[in-house]
Amino acid sequence: MKAPAFRRIEPDARRLALIEACARVLARLGAAGASVRAIAVEAGVSPGLVGHYFSGIEALVAATYAHVEERVNEAIDRAVEAAGPAPRARLDAFVTASFAPGIADPQLLATWIAFWSLVTARPAIAAQHDEQYSGSRARLEALLGACGIPAERQRRDAIAVSALVDGLWLELCLSPGCFTAEEAGAIARRFLDTLTSPDR
């Protein structure tokens, strides 16, 4: 009576395990270290299994980006809901959560970099990026609309807020010592003041 050499698990669960292993490897070793073998070791499976669930390493990276971005969005949404019903408080919670520990994190940046490096060359991945970006912007437009931003300004302002938050997030990940998450949040909230001010 010996222990089984491996366990079969549901395909969706295995896919998820590989995605999460990929995210951990990206966080630990960076974009350059995310090889099929390293990911397989992290997931506790053999290298061949990666090819069984994903058409290639690029597809796994793209799926990992989609999964990590979804988790980030969930965390931000929870912060927005926790802020209560006041539209402006919800908008503030959105930007504050974007710089919270675990979100503005150098280890997360590696996943974004690995994905960005594929966007230019692979049309399918560029389409995925466009889709995720427009989804993120739509949620921001809804928050802005609730604050009284007129419909014809929502697109432009959502692009602006998104760019400001992303730029601050990126710099916070690249040089964590340059300015703090609190400063980033204060800068972003001050920008929201100018957008929601009634005299514009």
Added chain:
Amino acid sequence: MKAPAFRRIEPDARRLALIEACARVLARLGAAGASVRAIAVEAGVSPGLVGHYFSGIEALVAATYAHVEERVNEAIDRAVEAAGPAPRARLDAFVTASFAPGIADPQLLATWIAFWSLVTARPAIAAQHDEQYSGSRARLEALLGACGIPAERQRRDAIAVSALVDGLWLELCLSPGCFTAEEAGAIARRFLDTLTSPDR
């Protein structure tokens, strides 16, 4: 009488030639394609020469980033100078030039991505990034100061403008079809309006 098999050139010129070849390869093949051999072919030299001028491929990428960023800064500075003496016009020229063709360019993004992927893991490269970022921010602070931004607000506002411009620039490179360079410039100039408005 036969043509020489190769030409000796001044070390600084050879270094520059390798850096420019690296930039072209990054633009054409992306971060993943920037191998020693591909760069050597692009420069018209043998692969061994790369190791003779740079301690490794990472050092060449770092030098390439520094060089490309300097060229970008020069182009922006030229635009600022061409705007004349009016401080606000110079500030507008700064952001407008940041989205000009050849600056907001997907081909340039590959150089930034290749560099960013090294920042987290390599302390020396992180230090280089901090230095280049603070230099870029200092020039922005000077432009803001000339517009009447008080000294105690210059650091915060420069961080904000830099983040907004970088965020717009990044998205413009990743999805060129999502919004235009003109829209990005308009968004950034509108933000400058709020900063330079006398009532704040």
Added chain:
DNA sequence: TCTGTTGTTGTACGATCGTCCAACAAGCAA
């Protein structure tokens, strides 16, 4: 218990990677 399905293994393969270094030759000084 036995059988069939298929998730999983482990390796082999060719390609490509970064680095290294002995040999070569271009160009300057004598």
Added chain:
DNA sequence: TTGCTTGTTGGACGATCGTACAACAACAGA
């Protein structure tokens, strides 16, 4: 012209990459 310095070559080297595939075994159903 000759000799010396050293920029440059080009291949060898081991490591690692992504992918493919035949064989194996876990597990459900009979």
